Amino acid sequence: MPQARSRSIAKTAMWTLVAAGGIGAAVGLTVFRAGWYNVGATSPHFGVVFRLLEQAMRYSVRNHADGIATPPLGQAEALRGALVYRDNCAQCHGGPGVSPSTHGLSMQPVPGPLVDASTKWKPRELYWITRHGIKMSGMPAWEFHLSEADTWATVAFINRLPAMSAREYRALTATAPAAGQQGGMQ
Amino acid sequence: MKAARTLAAAMLAAAACLSTGGCDSGPKPPPGVLGDPGRGKLALTQYACHACHKIPGVTGSDVYVGRPLEGLAKRRFIAGNLLNNQPNLMHWIRDPQSVYADSAMPNLGVSEKDARDISAYLLTLD
Numbered sequence: 457m458p459q460a461r462s463r464s465i466a467k468t469a470m471w472t473l474v475a476a477g478g479i480g481a482a483v484g485l486t487v488f489r490a491g492w493y494n495v496g497a498t499s500p501h502f503g504v505v506f507r508l509l510e511q512a513m514r515y516s517v518r519n520h521a522d523g524i525a526t527p528p529l530g531q532a533e534a535l536r537g538a539l540v541y542r543d544n545c546a547q548c549h550g551g552p553g554v555s556p557s558t559h560g561l562s563m564q565p566v567p568g569p570l571v572d573a574s575t576k577w578k579p580r581e582l583y584w585i586t587r588h589g590i591k592m593s594g595m596p597a598w599e600f601h602l603s604e605a606d607t608w609a610t611v612a613f614i615n616r617l618p619a620m621s622a623r624e625y626r627a628l629t630a631t632a633p634a635a636g637q638q639g640g641m642q
Numbered sequence: 643m644k645a646a647r648t649l650a651a652a653m654l655a656a657a658a659c660l661s662t663g664g665c666d667s668g669p670k671p672p673p674g675v676l677g678d679p680g681r682g683k684l685a686l687t688q689y690a691c692h693a694c695h696k697i698p699g700v701t702g703s704d705v706y707v708g709r710p711l712e713g714l715a716k717r718r719f720i721a722g723n724l725l726n727n728q729p730n731l732m733h734w735i736r737d738p739q740s741v742y743a744d745s746a747m748p749n750l751g752v753s754e755k756d757a758r759d760i761s762a763y764l765l766t767l768d
Binding site: 555556566623 | 684687688689690692693694700701702703705706707739744745746747748749750751
């Protein structure tokens with residue numbers, strides 16, 4: 457009875473899958489509803505979860521920034537960007553020789569330094585991240601708070617960071633006038 | 643029966659790990675080192691040490707802004723030419739600018755107790 461036999465195998469396989477799915481869902485619901493998952497920022501992700509989320513972010517940014525045209529970013533933009541950076545970014549990201557403020561130190565994920573950001577991201581990707589922020593990471597979107605020109609100026613400055621000493625950073629960000637918070641887009 | 647009890651104990655331990663986020667009693671630092679390495683391992687994430695340094699046992703990005711801290715306990719010198727011992731390590735952690743005025747590593751406002759525990763953890767890394 458080969459036909460009856462294969463039908464019984466298929467039936468067993470199906471019910472096994474259904475049972476496994478049901479048990480999995482019950483366990484998941486229990487963990488979810490009982491609040492066993494620790495959302496505290498003092499409890500780290502498992503390494504594999506962290507790497508998966510980080511890699512997903514990389515692919516997402518690469519995909520969404522594709523097609524953005526980078527304007528010429530010169531000395532003038534970098535100098536302006538230094539002030540925008542000082543006023544809006546250094547609080548969480550710090551700078552060469554400069555600590556983030558307290559709230560930037562103990563976030564999870566940690567905002568991290570940007571001195572190596574231009575070795576990991578293209579200018580258009582840095583622009584996209586600044587403009588749109590990163591969900592669930594604490595990185596805010598600046599689209600409605602920084603002008604287009606200031607956003608690109610920030611990217612220009614971040615591009616200079618890898619070669620910048622603590623002394624140069626101090627000098628560039630010490631310039632008196634605060635960067636304008638014009639808001640909106642130009 | 644005995645096997646079942648062992649299994650139950652293991653599951654309880656695993657559940658405790660998951661809910662507190664810290665399982666390891668951890669490796670011990672060399673003799674003479676003060677402080678609590680377990681607390682230091684948590685404390686260093688609250689001062690964003692792992693934002694710039696790769697630190698074994700701490701989840702984070704592959705980052706090389708600061709020097710990776712793997713094998714720190716085995717190094718003879720830290721921060722260039724400071725002898726590697728706990729008081730020097732605490733001093734460097736708490737006030738890098740007093741060692742090098744132009745150090746890119748900022749002063750993060752680490753308290754003495756936290757620096758002791760952080761250095762205790764780092765000195766377990768061999």
